[in-house]
């Protein structure tokens with residue numbers, strides 16, 4: 001993902017997370033963190049989703065994942081997650097972690113189906129319309145395949 005993509009990611013983020021929009025400078029700042037990697041999903045000429053992640057060494061963290069409402073349930077979220085896990089594997093990470101609100105049914109279903117399990121809980125982590133919501137910390141172990149010789 002090039003830095004020029006910050007504007008596109010910002011737009012996608014705003015449409016996917018209307019309660020927590022990230023403006024282009026905020027996205028640029030995230031993209032400048034050492035170890036950042038990310039992807040944008042394209043459907044034809046339309047940028048339909050994104051995944052932002054951070055390489056922390058032994059572990060990678062999925063910072064944000066979103067798919068435009070009109071493109072949901074078409075497999076884009078799962079594809080972005082799969083390819084983020086593959087990129088994390090390629091970077092030598094043993095696992096990938098993320099935080100998700102306890103009431104985010106769609107994301108929880110996607111992550112559970114993709115092999116993530118609960119590793120912890122952060123109380124009152126999100127604030128939505130003045131209401132505190134807990135976050136679950138999810139982790140998936142990554143298996144690295146090496147060529148058989």
Ligand SMILES: CC(C)(COP(=O)(O)OP(=O)(O)OC[C@H]1O[C@@H](n2cnc3c(N)ncnc32)[C@H](O)[C@@H]1OP(=O)(O)O)[C@@H](O)C(=O)NCCC(=O)NCCS
Nearest residue numbers: 016065066067072073074075076077078100106107109110
């Ligand atoms: C969570 C999100 C990224 C899923 O993206 P998506 O492209 O719709 O997901 P997929 O089409 O790849 O779905 C894969 C599987 O996840 C599960 N899933 C996805 N959305 C679901 C929903 N609304 N309800 C129940 N299960 C759901 C299903 O098992 C689905 O497989 P199926 O369609 O064969 O039943 C999307 O809903 C989104 O952008 N939400 C707003 C932003 C957000 O909450 N991001 C996650 C923050 S942690």
